[in-house]
Amino acid sequence: MTLADDIGADYRRAFDEVGEVVFVRRYTGAGANRPFFDTAAKGRVTGYEPHELIGTIQQGDRKIILLAEDLIDAQFALPVTPNDRVVMRGKELDIIAADDSTRRVAGVLIAYELQVRG
C-alpha cells in the first residue's frame, strides 16, 4: 500500500465520521431544460476564518473538501471546474474555485478543495 493509499484511507475514515454527502452537479448545454447529473461524494464543509477573507474569498463563502475517490467511483469526468455546481443541503451553490493541487499526495488526487458561494 502506498502513502497515497494510506492517506486516502485516513480521509475516508475521517469523512465517514464528520463529513456529509454533497452533490456535484454538471450541466450540459444551455437553457432552462438543459440536462444535468448529480454525483454524490463525501465532503467536509467549513466556513472561512475572518483572516482568510482576501482575494476572491467573500464573507459567506464556504470551503468543501471533497473526496475525489467518490467522484471517480461514480465515473464523474474529472476535473471539477467552476462550470459545475455543488448541491448541499438542497441548495445549489456556485463553485468559485476548484483546487486539485493542495490535497494531492505523490501526485495522487485525494480530495478537492472547493470554494463555493450561494
Added chain:
Amino acid sequence: MSAGVYNIGDRAITGALTDEVITSGVSTQGVVQEFIDGLDWMAAATLFCNFTYGSGGATCIVIVQTSLDTLNWIDIARFEFTTTGKAKRANLSALTPVGVADVATLVAEGVLDGILGDRLRVKISTTGTYAGNTAIAVRAAVR
C-alpha cells in the same frame, strides 16, 4: 464502483453528427475516458434516454454500446428521435441466454439482450441542424 444510476452521456445537439461518442467517464487513476468501466459485476442495465427538443433538426439516433474485449464495441440498444421531445427506456439482462450470432448493428428501437460487458458508452448520429437548446441525456441504472 457500485450499483446505481450512472450518467453515460449528455450532449447539446446543434449541427449534424456522425457516430459521436458522448460518454465521459474516468479511469481509476482519474484520467478522462470516453466510456464508463469497472462494471464487470453488471447483471442488468436499465437505460433511460431523454431527448429534449428545441427546434430544427431531423433525426437523432442514440446507440448504447458495450464491449467484451475492450476493443470492439457491440450495439445493445438503439433509440431514435425526430422533432419531438421524448423519453424512452429499455432494460437489458446479462443473464439471458444468447446463441451464436454475428455482431451486427441494431434496427431502429432495437435492443440486444443478454450481452453486457464491463463497460458502456453512447454514441449519437444526427441529421439536420437542431437548435433551441436541443439536448440528449442518457442514464443507466446498473445492478
